[in-house]
Amino acid sequence: MSNNTIVIVAGEASGDILGAGLMRALLKQQPGLNFEGIGGSQMIALGFKSLVPIERLSVMGLVEVLGCLPELLLLRRRLIKRYTQQPPLAMVGIDAPDFNLVLETQLKASNIPTVHYVSPSVWAWREDRVFTVAKACHRVLALLPFELPYYDRHQIPATFVGHPLADVIPGVLTQTQARQDLQLKDQPVLALLPGSRAMEVKQLAPDFLVAAAILQTQNPNLQLVLAVANQQREQQLNALLQGHPHLKVTLVLGQSHLVLAAADAVLVASGTATLEALLFEKPMLVCYRLSPISYRLFKRKLKISFVSLPNLLAGEKIVEELLQDQVQPQLIADHLEVLLFNQVAAEKQRSQFANIHQQLACGADISAAEAVIEVIAEHGEDITRVGKT
CATH class of the missing domain: 3.40.50.2000 (Glycogen Phosphorylase B;)
Structure with a gap:
């Protein structure tokens, strides 16, 4: 060497x-x-x-x-x-x-x-x-x-x-441009980010899709955009989507920032993607689930009240977290309904996100x-x- x-x-x-x-x-x-x-x-x-x-x-x-x-x-x-x-x-x-x-x-x-x-x-x-x-x-x-x-x-x-992401997000990418690039209409957009790892997708994506189906049934104009990390996750998610033939969803491979820029609200797995959603100032619901044994082992040593980065950075609860057994489609749909269509709740999150962004850049x-x-x-x-x- x-x-x-x-x-x-x-x-x-x-x-x-x-x-x-x-x-x-x-x-x-x-x-x-x-x-x-x-x-x-x-x-x-x-x-x-x-x-x-x-x-x-x-x-x-x-x-x-x-x-x-x-x-x-x-x-x-x-x-x-x-x-x-x-x-x-x-x-x-x-x-x-x-x-x-x-x-x-x-x-x-x-x-x-x-x-x-x-x-x-x-x-x-x-x-x-x-x-x-x-x-x-x-x-x-x-x-x-x-x-x-x-x-x-x-x-x-x-x-x-x-954080390097705070220096580059959102850049010049606007919601209007992102929607044009993804060929989306000027109607509400929900972004789904179930994670980049096989186990994350296995644990979360089935409930994400059921929740999305509930929302789209209640709001027929709602556009769903599913961020896909790589080709392996694309195959995994396409297999799951076969069980939802009536779900209208756009899969986007390897362009999570474009998906986030286009969104009005985000359903996201806990992790770095929550920080990205924060930097794009997108109202979000955070979910996470491990295998039952892994969760019990982690929970014993967990010393904090929150797991998502937005809440940890704020030092208080500013986004909702659904963990383990709380990850239920109807509960997910209820929380997202508020973020998508209650502008006061959405704007409160966006304002808090902007303050944190300044600290990290x-x-x-x-x-x-x-x-x-x-x-x-x-x-x-x-x-x-x-x-x-």
Whole structure:
């Protein structure tokens, strides 16, 4: 391996976005840098060398992980061996804490600068992981402002960088343009975002579709737009739609931002998509469901009153959350009816979302790159001199 390589290990599609933004900002500082590890299509388009497909790390739920555990452990051992034998300039783990923190710990012990991008949810559950983070990395890059006090309390170096999505959403994309692009009428639009992972779609999409059918029966002019993360989810959702032959719905592959821009309200799985909906200032209903065993295990250690990012960022309940057994089609439909057709309720959410947006728009890609450069410099390297003789 050349001495100008930065290793990045991203855990899923949202990590691919963060990794690509970080790469662009670092390459502006030093065009001669190389990047490898595990990443997705956006990182690969910038010249990233992904040793395995990013999907190998995209596993949710405690029970679900068990089936993939041997493969994940083998992969991690392979990475540890590769990078301890051929040390890179630095290693940046993006999210995927159960995988990345152990990897970072091993590389840090070999005197390789390590950065963890996206704070593990120590504020939500398993706060004891803060000590694991301390052993694993030289710096934590936090996307959310309320995360820093947890690290300050334990004297762990952490930097709030803001969220990259807050810097680019909504951009120039307007609702009118989005509807034109999707060939939608100037009538109410409900966006359905059941998640990007197979298990999320399995757990949520059937109830999302039944709820959508209830709403469309009550409101025949309601347009339904279903955001599809990838071709695998497209096949999964098309199979489910065969059970709803009368449902009028538009499937949109790989363009969730276009779907959100077009919407009047959003039905969304808890996760990064809730932040995207917030940044587009779209009234939303958040749902989530795990397998019963996984949910019981998570609930025992859960320390917070909310699970969705809008509520966590606000520090209070500003969007409704339906979790586990609460995910019922009629209840979903009732909540969405209000968001779609009660302008006072919808405008209240939009105003709260706009305030949060301002807090998060901090030039995250550049801030993250500067933090990585600082960590590398603390270990005696100046990336502006890398590769020069």
